[in-house]
Amino acid sequence: MTGQAAPPELSCLPSYLSNPQPCIYKSGTYVVLDFETTTYGKGLPIYEQNSVVCASWFVSATGQHKFLRGSEFEMAELVEDVRAADFLVAHNAKFELGWLGRCGYPVEDGILVYDTMIAEYVIGGNRWKFADLALGRCGERHGLGSKVDIVSMMIKGGVSTTDIPASLLEEYCSRDVQLCRLLYVRQLGIFEVWPKLLNLVYTRCLLTPVLVDMEGRGLKLDAAKVLPLCEAAEKEYSDNVIQMNTITGGINVNSGKQLAEYLYDVLEFKHTGKLTPGGKRSTAEATISALRPRTAKQKKFLDLYKRGRELSNTLTKYLRKFKACCEDSGGILMAQFNQTATFTHRLSSTGLEYSTQFQNLPREYKPLFMAKDEGWQIAEADGSQLEFRVAAHLGRDQVALSDIVSKKDVHAATAEYLSTTRQEAKAHTFKPLYGGTRGTKEQVAYYEYFNDRYSGIVAAQNEWKNHVLEHKVLDTEWGMRFYWPTTEMQASGYITNSTSICNYPVQSFATAEIIPIAVVYLHYLSRYRNVAIHMVNTVHDSAVAEVHKDAGAEFVSLSKLCFIDVVYWYLEEVYGIKMTVPLGVGVGIGTHWGDSEAKDSEIKIDATKEYYEQ
Numbered sequence: 001m002t003g004q005a006a007p008p009e010l011s012c013l014p015s016y017l018s019n020p021q022p023c024i025y026k027s028g029t030y031v032v033l034d035f036e037t038t039t040y041g042k043g044l045p046i047y048e049q050n051s052v053v054c055a056s057w058f059v060s061a062t063g064q065h066k067f068l069r070g071s072e073f074e075m076a077e078l079v080e081d082v083r084a085a086d087f088l089v090a091h092n093a094k095f096e097l098g099w100l101g102r103c104g105y106p107v108e109d110g111i112l113v114y115d116t117m118i119a120e121y122v123i124g125g126n127r128w129k130f131a132d133l134a135l136g137r138c139g140e141r142h143g144l145g146s147k148v149d150i151v152s153m154m155i156k157g158g159v160s161t162t163d164i165p166a167s168l169l170e171e172y173c174s175r176d177v178q179l180c181r182l183l184y185v186r187q188l189g190i191f192e193v194w195p196k197l198l199n200l201v202y203t204r205c206l207l208t209p210v211l212v213d214m215e216g217r218g219l220k221l222d223a224a225k226v227l228p229l230c231e232a233a234e235k236e237y238s239d240n241v242i243q244m245n246t247i248t249g250g251i252n253v254n255s256g257k258q259l260a261e262y263l264y265d266v267l268e269f270k271h272t273g274k275l276t277p278g279g280k281r282s283t284a285e286a287t288i289s290a291l292r293p294r295t296a297k298q299k300k301f302l303d304l305y306k307r308g309r310e311l312s313n314t315l316t317k318y319l320r321k322f323k324a325c326c327e328d329s330g331g332i333l334m335a336q337f338n339q340t341a342t343f344t345h346r347l348s349s350t351g352l353e354y355s356t357q358f359q360n361l362p363r364e365y366k367p368l369f370m371a372k373d374e375g376w377q378i379a380e381a382d383g384s385q386l387e388f389r390v391a392a393h394l395g396r397d398q399v400a401l402s403d404i405v406s407k408k409d410v411h412a413a414t415a416e417y418l419s420t421t422r423q424e425a426k427a428h429t430f431k432p433l434y435g436g437t438r439g440t441k442e443q444v445a446y447y448e449y450f451n452d453r454y455s456g457i458v459a460a461q462n463e464w465k466n467h468v469l470e471h472k473v474l475d476t477e478w479g480m481r482f483y484w485p486t487t488e489m490q491a492s493g494y495i496t497n498s499t500s501i502c503n504y505p506v507q508s509f510a511t512a513e514i515i516p517i518a519v520v521y522l523h524y525l526s527r528y529r530n531v532a533i534h535m536v537n538t539v540h541d542s543a544v545a546e547v548h549k550d551a552g553a554e555f556v557s558l559s560k561l562c563f564i565d566v567v568y569w570y571l572e573e574v575y576g577i578k579m580t581v582p583l584g585v586g587v588g589i590g591t592h593w594g595d596s597e598a599k600d601s602e603i604k605i606d607a608t609k610e611y612y613e614q
Contacts, residue, residue, distance in 0.1 A: 006018050006019065006569060006573070007561065007565045007566060007569055009525065009561055009565075010521070010525075010566070012525075012528045012529065013110075013521075013524055013525070013528055014110050014112075014524075016087075016110075016112045016206075017110070017206070017520070017521070017524055020202065020206075020570065020573060020574050022198045022199050022201070022202035022574065023198075024086055024087065024112070025087065025114050025188065025198065025201075025202070026188060028085075028086030028087055029060050029061040029084075029085045029086045030060045030085050030086060030087050030088065030089050030114065031057050031058065031059055031060070031081050031082050031085045031088050031089065032057060032058040032060075032089040032090070032177050032180050032181045032184070033055065033056075033057045033078070033082070033088060033089070033090050033096050033100075033177070034055070034056050034057070034090065034091075034096070034173050034176040034177045034180065035052055035054075035055050035095070035096055035099045035173075036052075036053045036054050036055070036161050036169060036172070036173050037050055037051065037052050037053055037099060037161065038050045038051055038053060038160065038161060038162060039155070039160065039161060041352065043095075044095075044098065044336070044352075045095075045098035045099045045101065045102050046098065046215060046216055046334060046352075051071050051072060052070070052071050052072040052075065052099060052102070052103070053069070053071075053161045053162055053169070054067065054068060054069040054070070054166075054169055054170065054173055055067070055068050055075060055078055055173070056068075056170070056173040056174040056176070056177045057078055057081065057177060058177050058178075058181055059081050059085070060085070061084070061085065065174065065177070065178075066078075066081070067170050067173065067174055069166055069169075069170070072099065072102040072103045072104075073103075075103040075104070076104070078100075078103065079100070079103055079104055079105050082100065082105060082111070083105070086112065087111075087112040087113060087114055088100075088111060088112070088113045088114070089113070089114045089115075089116065089180060089181065089184050090113065090114075090115060090116070090180065091115070091116045091117045091135045091138075091176075091180045091183070092115065092117045092135075093113040093114075093115035093117075093118070093205070093208050094115075094208050094211060094212055094215075094337075094339065097111065097113065097208060097209055097212045098212050098215070098216075101212065101216075107209050107212050107213065108209065108212070108213040108527065109527060109528075110209060110524060110527075111209055112205070112206075113205045113208055113209070114184065114201070114205060115201075115204070115205050115208060115339075116135070116138070116180055116183045116184050116187065117133050117135070117138075117340055118201055118204045118205060118208075118339055118340060119184075119187045119201045120133055120138050120183070120187065121133055121339075121340040121345070122197050122200045122201050122204065122345075122480075123187065123190055123194075123197060125473075125480065125481045125482050125483050126343040126344075126482050126483060126484075126500075126504065127483050130338075130340060130341050133340050135176060135179060135180060135183070136152075136179075138183055139179045139182075139183060142182075142183060142186045144179060144182045144183060144186065145179060149172065150168065151164060151168050151169065151171075151172035152172070194479075194481070196478070196479025196575075197479055197480075197481070199478075199479055199574050199575055200478070200479055200480060200513070202574065203513060203516055203517060203520075203574065204339060204345075204512075204516065206516070206520045207339070207516045207519065207520050208339065210519060210520055210523045210524075210535060211337045211339070211347075213523070213535065214337070214535055214536055214537060214538070215334070215335070215336060215337060217372075217534060217535075217536050217546075218332045218333055218334040218335070218536070219332070219333045219335075219358065219369050219536055219537060220331050220332055220333075220369060220370055220371065220372045221322055221325055221326050221331040221332075221333055221368055221369060221370075222331070222368055222369065222370040222592065223326035223327075223331055225367070225368050225592070226319070226322045226323055226326050226331075226368050227323060227326065229319060229368070230315070230319040230320065230322065230323045233311055233314060233315055233319050234315065236311055237308065237311040237312065237315060240304060240307060240308045240311060241308065243304055244304050244305070244308060247297070247300065247301060247304070248262055248301070253305065253308070256276070256280065256283045257280070259283045260280065260281040260282075260283050263281075263283065263288070263291070264281055267295075267297065267298050267301060269291050269293075269298060270291075270292075272287055272290055272291070274287045285309065288302070288305065288306075289306070314362075317356075318356065318361075318362070318365055321351075321354040321355065321356050322354075322356070322365075322368065324354060325353075325354050325356075329353065329354075332372075333351070333354060333356060334351075334352040334353065335349045335350060335351045335352055335356070335357050335358045336349060336350045336352065337349050337358075337538075338350060343500070343504065344503070344504050344507045344508045344511070344512060345480070345508050345512035346507060346508065346511035346512045346515075346540060347359065347511075347512075347516075347538065347540075358537050358539065359539055359540065361539075363594070366592075366593040366594035366595075367592040367593060367594055367595040367596075368592070368593075369592060369593040370591060370592050370593070371546040371547075371591075372546065373546075375548060375549050376532075376546050376547065376548050376549065377546070377547050377548075377549055377552065377589050377590060377591055378544065378545075378546060378547070378589070378590060378591070378592055378593040378594075378598070379533075379544070379545050379546075379547040379552070379555050379587065379588065379589040379598075380542050380543070380544050380545075380587070380588055380589075380593065380594060380598065381518070381522070381542060381543045381545075381555075381559035381562075381563060381585050381586070381587050382541060382542040382585065382586045382587075382588075383510070383514065383515060383518070383541040383542065383563060383583070383584070383585060384583070384584030384585060384586050384604060384606065385404070385410075385584070386510045386511070386514065386515070386541045386583075387430065387433065387506050387507060387510045387511075387541070388400070388404075388410070388430055388433065389404055389510075389581045389582070389583060389584075390506055390509050390510040390514070390581075391433050391454075391457045391460075391506045392404060392454075392456075392457065392580075392581045393579055393580050393581045394457070394460050394477065394505060394506065394509070395454070395456035395457035395458070395459060395460035395461070396456055396460075396580060397454050397455070397456030397457045397460075398456065399453055399454055399455070399456070400454050400456065400457060400581075401580070401581055404581055404582060404606075405582060407606075409422075410429055411425050411426050411429050412425075414426075414428055414429040414446060417442075417445075417446045417449065418442050418443065418446055419442070428443055428446060428447075429450075431447065432447045432450040432451055432454075432458075433457065433502065433503070433506055434499060434502055434503040434506070434507075435461075435498045435499035435500075435501070435502040435503065461501070461502045464501050464502070464505065465495045465498055465501050465502070466495075468482075468484050468487050468495075468497070468501050469487055469488070469489060469495050472484055472485045472487060474501065474505065476505050476508070476509065477509075477577060478509060478513060478571075478575045478577055479575065480505075480508055480509075480512075482501075482504050482505070482508075484497040484500070484501060487501075510541065511540045511541055513571075513575075514567055514571070514583075515538065515540065515541055515542070515543070516538075517562075517566065517567050517570045517571075518543060518559075518562045518563045518566065518567055518585075519535065519538045519543045519562075521561075521562040521566045521570075522535065522543055522545070522558055522559065522562040522563075523535045525558055525561070525562065526545075526558060529554075531551050531554045531555075531558070532547065532548030532550070532551045533545050533546070533547050533548075533551055533554070533555055533558070534546045534547075543559075544593060547589060552589050555587065555589065556587045556589075556603055559585050559587045559605075560585060560587075560605045563583065563584075563585035564583050564584070564585060564605065564607045564611065565611075567579075567583060568583070568607070568611050568612070578612075579611070579612050580612055581612055582606045582607040582608070582609075582611065582612055583606075583607050583611070583612075584604065584605060584606040584607065585604070585605050586602050586603070586604045586605075587602065587603045587604075587605075588601060588602040588603075589601060
């Protein structure tokens with residue numbers, strides 16, 4: 001800890017936000033909690049048809065282990081015990097917090113948690129997949145026992161928790177609490193050896209209650225935009241199928257055998273040599289994309305085929321689901337955020353009823369979303385060139401710093417170099433940051449130019465690769481540990497895993513540490529200052545909110561405060577890191593997410609010298 005004073009605007013917040021102290025996990029009082037609930041939709045609390053069946057909890061202040069069979073309306077004693085503790089311990093705490101909210105605890109106003117699943121995820125770095133983070137698996141890994149028994153098998157077999165004998169369910173629920181508590185203690189011992197990891201756990205856990213609130217709100221689709229767009233796509237797709245049948249004679253383009261015969265025997269495309277595992281001529285999408293038409297008929301087929309694939313994908317993945325959501329659920333699209341799913345530790349998301357997640361929506365579909373209530377708008381605060389700026393900091397790259405300060409349009413420079421549009425160039429501008437070296441002759445030349453220009457970034461990444469080659473692990477500046485045990489140098493001199501070694505530190509620091517900090521404080525400052533702002537989504541380097549039309553200026557002010565002032569302070573206060581580059585934020589507000597109104601009104605703010613100069 002640096003002892004640096006927090007921004008004065010944070011004085012209205014609870015102490016664990018205005019004066020963050022990860023060491024509280026070692027000395028504070030806590031409650032270890034586990035709920036058993038009904039199981040519709042995996043028992044998620046956002047489904048009103050679900051309810052609590054029982055709860056078991058341990059109170060560290062008194063040493064009492066308590067159990068109560070009853071619904072969420074009968075948990076007053078639990079709520080009071082949680083209020084009296086410094087923090088809550090749970091495995092996959094987001095689930096418990098959602099149910100705690102149903103029990104009457106105002107989770108959206110804040111609660112400090114310690115999530116043993118998140119802690120295990122942090123300890124594992126990039127070694128463990130989601131299945132390895134189940135409580136039973138964690139217990140086995142640490143030699144603490146397992147939770148596999150008759151109740152586990154009954155639940156997995158579809159037996160309702162309300163039908164499981166009370167004595168068995170109490171034993172099962174209480175044992176989970178005991179195992180979670182033992183795992184918490186074991187993890188604290190690991191953090192004595194790797195103390196910086198505890199800071200990461202603290203930050204991730206600050207985000208958990210914010211995600212609970214966002215999950216309960218969902219995103220609102222505008223039916224007036226969705227339905228005609230879907231109808232037009234359906235018509236174009238139908239026309240595409242008719243034209244395909246006309247020129248092909250009605251072959252099934254989803255049949256590899258029929259498609260191969262038509263491509264290579266009828267149209268006489270030159271076969272690329274690519275074969276299926278069964279030895280057949282390949283019709284994979286990448287293979288077809290590589291075909292070069294020599295006749296008008298070949299070109300017409302490829303154009304129709306590629307457009308048909310595009311339309312099929314957009315209809316099946318998005319538009320038909322959006323339409324069903326508008327017609328059946330009032331346009332409210334729901335998803336879950338996943339805090340322990342990616343190797344870089346940034347968030348991912350999983351769609352619920354309509355299987356459409358929130359993290360990687362195509363840019364063109366964002367304007368289909370609007371605020372839920374009249375008089376409200378959609379606002380987005382976006383970390384400016386965040387991963388490039390993080391890379392510049394990690395490489396202490398003076399040329400990159402100069403380009404950032406002078407507001408050099410790097411995408412425009414890339415476009416000029418590649419003789420393409422600025423939008424098309426974006427896919428290549430920062431590809432070298434992630435170990436990208438292959439492409440067309442022009443692209444490869446650009447990547448070499450990038451590496452020559454930003455030699456500080458490249459030197460840092462080369463150092464990471466060489467360190468991993470020798471030690472199989474990389475310790476980052478902020479405390480994260482990444483593991484690549486299979487890394488070796490090939491005869492060509494190429495170091496295996498180079499792409500992820502170059503990528504993970506940059507992406508992780510930017511989107512798993514910096515953005516969560518900004519999102520957390522934007523959420524809580526909006527609530528504690530009673531500003532009409534509701535956070536509804538976060539997408540890698542941005543925060544999305546519903547904002548009352550009279551609160552737009554306040555959203556801009558809070559975005560600057562949280563993405564710049566708070567991030568600089570928090571990184572130095574909790575991680576001991578003094579950033580050496582200017583961070584920035586772009587804020588756009590419109591009737592729909594990312595629409596032309598939001599783009600035209602975007603306000604960009606960069607940190608001034610006093611924030612980062614040393």
